Amino acid sequence: MGNSGTFRLYQNPGWGSAIVEAQLAVYGLPYELVAAGGTSDPAAVQEAMRGVNPVLQVPALILPGGELMTETAAMTLYLADMTGSDTLVPGATAPERAAFLRWLVFLVAAVYPSFTYADVPTRFVPADGADAFQAAVIGHRKVMWRVMETEARNGGWFLGSRFSAIDIYLAVMTHWRPGEAWFQTETPKLWAAGTAAASRPEIAPVMARNFG
Numbered sequence: 001m002g003n004s005g006t007f008r009l010y011q012n013p014g015w016g017s018a019i020v021e022a023q024l025a026v027y028g029l030p031y032e033l034v035a036a037g038g039t040s041d042p043a044a045v046q047e048a049m050r051g052v053n054p055v056l057q058v059p060a061l062i063l064p065g066g067e068l069m070t071e072t073a074a075m076t077l078y079l080a081d082m083t084g085s086d087t088l089v090p091g092a093t094a095p096e097r098a099a100f101l102r103w104l105v106f107l108v109a110a111v112y113p114s115f116t117y118a119d120v121p122t123r124f125v126p127a128d129g130a131d132a133f134q135a136a137v138i139g140h141r142k143v144m145w146r147v148m149e150t151e152a153r154n155g156g157w158f159l160g161s162r163f164s165a166i167d168i169y170l171a172v173m174t175h176w177r178p179g180e181a182w183f184q185t186e187t188p189k190l191w192a193a194g195t196a197a198a199s200r201p202e203i204a205p206v207m208a209r210n211f212g
């Protein structure tokens, strides 16, 4: 159970937990970090998360009252609600609301699962087909990123002139495969939005801890 008023984030440096850590930092909420395996070996992380998160993934967030939350998008919406802030999530009547929800869900429902499938492909296909399967999934991921690049608005942030949690997702996910060089060349608007988010004073220390 989290201490009174304090969030507890199960995380590994550079993993999707950085998306949530950055948001906690933006809101100035008190949080403590728990190492969730501290390794790039997914099997070890699954073992570390057993008894914490029934789907054995990072991040897991323990709310101050002790309740478990999983799913970065759910945390994104929850933290905006409980702080009453529209800093990261455009409010119900904001002009960017529909686009925000659309691309938030796309990120977690379409792009993010491609890591589940490609990171350890032998969970899903026989070993002799694993390389081809992994290449196909990463190829599909590139298609999805290109779609987002096409949909990114002008103005510096993904939603245009308005910073949002989408830019935090980009700050973190552009460090993942297919890699920073690919994003810089192939999806320059996504890269720029992610880089700008990563440079914000409240987020920069989180990025340094996760990727420095």
Ligand SMILES: N[C@@H](CCC(=O)N[C@@H](CS)C(=O)NCC(=O)O)C(=O)O
Pocket: 015, 016, 017, 042, 045, 046, 056, 057, 058, 059, 070, 071, 072, 073, 108, 112, 115, 116
């Ligand atoms: N839908 C989840 C995805 C979480 C996820 O895929 N986390 C990765 C790390 S970034 C993980 O724990 N992978 C290990 C595994 O799936 O076994 C979310 O948005 O929080």
